[in-house]
Amino acid sequence: GESVGLHLPTLSVQEGDNSIINCAYSNSASDYFIWYKQESGKGPQFIIDIRSNMDKRQGQRVTVLLNKTVKHLSLQIAATQPGDSAVYFCAENAPTGNQFYFGTGTSLTVIP
Amino acid sequence: GAGVSQSPRYKVAKRGQDVALRCDPISGHVSLFWYQQALGQGPEFLTYFQNEAQLDKSGLPSDRFFAERPEGSVSTLKIQRTQQEDSAVYLCASSWQGGGNTIYFGEGSWLTVV
Numbered sequence: 001g002e003s004v005g006l007h008l009p010t011l012s013v014q015e016g017d018n019s020i021i022n023c024a025y026s027n028s029a030s031d032y033f034i035w036y037k038q039e040s041g042k043g044p045q046f047i048i049d050i051r052s053n054m055d056k057r058q059g060q061r062v063t064v065l066l067n068k069t070v071k072h073l074s075l076q077i078a079a080t081q082p083g084d085s086a087v088y089f090c091a092e093n094a095p096t097g098n099q100f101y102f103g104t105g106t107s108l109t110v111i112p
Numbered sequence: 113g114a115g116v117s118q119s120p121r122y123k124v125a126k127r128g129q130d131v132a133l134r135c136d137p138i139s140g141h142v143s144l145f146w147y148q149q150a151l152g153q154g155p156e157f158l159t160y161f162q163n164e165a166q167l168d169k170s171g172l173p174s175d176r177f178f179a180e181r182p183e184g185s186v187s188t189l190k191i192q193r194t195q196q197e198d199s200a201v202y203l204c205a206s207s208w209q210g211g212g213n214t215i216y217f218g219e220g221s222w223l224t225v226v
Contacts, residue, residue, distance in 0.1 A: 032212050043116075043203055043217035044155065089154050093212060098168060099145065100215060102154030 012109045019077040021106045023090035028071060030092040034100065035064060035075045039086045047075070047088075077108075085110045114138075116218035118204050124224045125194045133189045133221040137206030144187050145215060146179055147203040155203055161187060194225045 013019045025033070031052040036044035050057045050064045050073075057064050063076040073090050087107050091100040117136040125131050137144050143162055147155035148171075157171040163184035172179070176194075181187040191198055201222050205215040 034214060036217075041219075043118075043219045046214060046216060049214055091154075095212065098143065098160050098162075099157040099171070101157070104152075104154050 009104065010107045010109070012111060013080050015080060015082060015110050015112050017080055019075075019080045019084070019108060019110075021075040021077075021088050021108065023073040023075075023103055025071050025073060025090070025092045025101075027092060027094050027101075028068075029094045029096065031095050032093040033064070033066065033073055034091045034093075035062075035073075036089045036091060036102075037084075037086045038089065038105070044089060080108075080110050082110045082112055084108060116204055116206055116216055118202075118218040118221050120221060121219065122222045122224075124226060127195060127225055129194050129225075130190065130192050131194055131223060133191075133202050133204075133223070135187045135189070135204030135206075135218060137185065137187070137204070138216060140208070141206035141216075142184075142209055143207045143213070143215070144181060145205040145207075146187070146189050147205065147217075148173075149201040149203055149220070151200075158189070158202075191223075194223075196225050199223055199225045 034049045035047045037047050038044045048059045048064050050066050061078045065074045087105040089102050089105045091102045093100045119134045145160050146158040149155045159179045160168040161181040176192045178190045201220040203220045205217045207213040207215040
């Protein structure tokens with residue numbers, strides 16, 4: 001099956017710094033990607049998505065970059081805040097299926 | 113409701129006991145998904161419904177797992193004769209349509225089998 005992996009399982013940043021979370025995906029046919037944030041004891045929360053016809057998409061303090069050539073996805077968080085501390089997952093969806101495939105996740109810790 | 117609602121939030125079951133987990137999707141959402149999340153891992157797909165039709169159950173780990181959505185709204189995931197390896201968070205998600213659309217998750221049902 002598909003494999004969605006993250007380069008770094010943990011990431012610590014100082015409050016106010018920018019954070020970059022990376023994700024590699026294996027299915028070149030995947031055309032829709034979502035980043036989720038999961039806080040302890042809660043379900044995954046939608047942050048931002050991107051389709052394969054785009055390279056970049058911006059939200060409030062977050063930017064997702066998609067590099068289809070190397071099958072790489074990144075999430076950039078500007079001016080990271082303590083409330084951003086959580087596990088972040090990327091998920092991919094291929095047009096041939098309905099399900100999303102998730103990676104293991106990156107745990108982000110923001111140091112005040 | 114405003115979001116996906118799951119119950120119970122926490123369930124402790126004795127090994128061999130049957131459990132039923134309920135999911136109430138976002139109103140109007142056609143598609144419903146069940147995922148299983150082990151501690152420290154990402155969610156793993158279990159099954160998918162479009163309205164009342166179960167279109168994909170390829171992720172169900174054994175025939176002890178059964179899901180239904182009889183009226184195309186509320187769904188129930190049933191686990192028979194629970195075993196310790198069934199301990200996990202069971203997440204329900206829904207979307208307006210199927211593939212290629214954002215799926216929104218509930219808070220999960222935390223199952224511990226003792």
